[in-house]
Ligand SMILES: CC(C)[C@H](C(=O)O)[C@@H](O)C(=O)O
């Protein structure tokens with residue numbers, strides 16, 4: 001019996017979590033769910049966006065299913081990723097039939113390093129009006145994430161792993177990342193390895209995203225390029241993600257609390273439902289994940305969607321349409 | 327008489343520079359041209375990508391017209407920007423009639439801080455396999471660049487200035503930038519000011535680039551978002567840029583040496599010619615700049631272009647077509 005910590009959080013987080021739970025319950029998964037609080041509302045109630053009890057429970061669970069947090073997002077999700085040492089942030093970006101997007105036939109996975117870079121929180125005001133942030137890149141974390149990317153490519157039958165960096169400017173930090181990338185790449189014979197500068201890669205992402213298969217990059221660049229990739233395939237409403245560590249895993253949609261549409265019941269549940277599918281796969285329930293993904297594709301292709309994708313359904317109605325096909 | 331240091335550099339830099347010079351000579355501008363070397367070839371010849379003589383001459387000139395550098399690009403252009411204290415990197419991105427692009431009616435200017443952030447070269451290997459880079463953000467440089475952006479908006483009759491940052495994660499460095507942004511914004515009554523996280527902004531750039539007018543951001547984010555914007559409007563072949571300081575100015579296309587097509591005479595000269603136009607404007611030759619820009623638009627709209635834009639002209643042939651209209 002897997003123990004799943006469920007954190008709906010703020011804004012539409014609650015709404016899309018209800019939708020994902022409907023699917024999981026319909027599948028009758030053998031999970032024990034522990035509902036927990038985190039985010040802006042938790043901060044108001046307990047004085048901390050990530051209450052001690054939440055952190056404690058989360059440490060005892062096999063996975064965290066996370067909705068969204070508002071203003072406190074960084075303090076919740078970055079902290080959770082670091083506390084649980086979920087070093088790999090996996091963000092697939094693919095096009096769906098029936099979703100308007102600037103490109104078609106895109107199918108990539110972004111593997112983002114999740115523990116270091118500018119996310120360490122090492123910032124200082126060193127003099128009046130002079131601030132600095134330290135970007136840390138280590139051989140150990142680089143090797144671990146690059147290896148994860150190649151293993152993922154192997155597992156999913158993907159052909160190419162592309163490293164993104166800015167080694168012409170950051171010769172030591174990005175230089176190390178690039179060097180480690182090609183060292184590890186050498187161990188994976190059948191998989192092509194190449195690299196681009198992050199700026200050029202973002203241009204290519206806008207013009208020819210089909211050239212990307214698996215992308216591996218450092219934390220901040222990964223943050224940027226994964227939102228960009230989501231934009232290229234039609235928006236955050238469809239973008240799931242997983243944070244994977246040795247012992248723990250956190251599953252969260254790429255989108256945030258979206259307060260502008262919260263409370264109306266019109267948030268697109270797709271990203272959250274696909275996020276739940278990533279959890280299913282993680283636990284080895286491949287056929288269940290597959291069934292949900294096919295149902296999501298069908299419902300979207302047939303226009304039975306929330307308004308953001310051109311349909312007229314409410315969040316829970318769209319979830320019901322998906323559930324009916326399971 | 328303005329003194330212009332001309333540095334063609336490597337690869338297609340030479341070819342597009344010839345095209346731009348054809349235009350400037352046809353306009354009979356009262357400029358004194360000093361031809362200088364920098365880049366990979368200069369490094370081979372003199373042992374330094376930016377030879378002392380080049381640096382010396384450049385310091386004496388009113389503007390640098392720069393083509394492109396190859397592998398040594400960072401050592402040449404980042405160094406030049408810092409040596410000449412050209413603190414504002416101005417990168418317009420607009421769509422052209424006749425150019426295929428994923429969006430239409432885009433017309434923005436990116437104002438990128440050009441002296442600090444991760445470009446300071448402050449990198450260290452602090453232990454075996456542990457590297458760090460220092461991201462420096464100061465009140466002074468932030469204020470100067472934000473003010474530049476608002477002045478540019480005022481001068482060009484633009485309506486909105488948008489700051490991009492990641493202040494939820496980098497609370498001190500990006501926090502300072504964001505704070506200074508709104509302080510300065512308060513002085514410009516008629517111009518709207520807003521801000522986005524860099525990751526969200528890149529997604530919007532892919533989906534709705536029309537929402538951007540003037541963008542102001544720190545160095546590394548500016549590097550990324552300007553290539554992305556170029557991609558959104560049809561590629562680097564059309565993207566000019568200017569580096570502006572109190573005393574000096576460097577004008578360079580956003581593209582690089584493009585060794586894959588160098589020597590064939592097929593490089594698109596548009597970015598370099600529009601870059602020369604930015605220099606003309608900088609010196610106050612507005613009507614000359616305007617004439618060249620209208621000629622470029624006409625030639626592109628009529629398909630008299632290099633192969634990258636679907637035409638069949640060579641670099642110098644396209645330049646000739648433009649020159650004929652002046
Ligand atoms: C909320 C924020 C801290 C977070 C990040 O930057 O990682 C988000 O943008 C994401 O990509 O999950």
Ligand SMILES: CC(C)[C@H](C(=O)O)[C@@H](O)C(=O)O
Nearest residue numbers: 168169199399400403404549
């Ligand atoms: C060549 C490189 C150092 C440079 C930069 O990062 O500034 C380039 O990408 C640019 O944008 O002009």
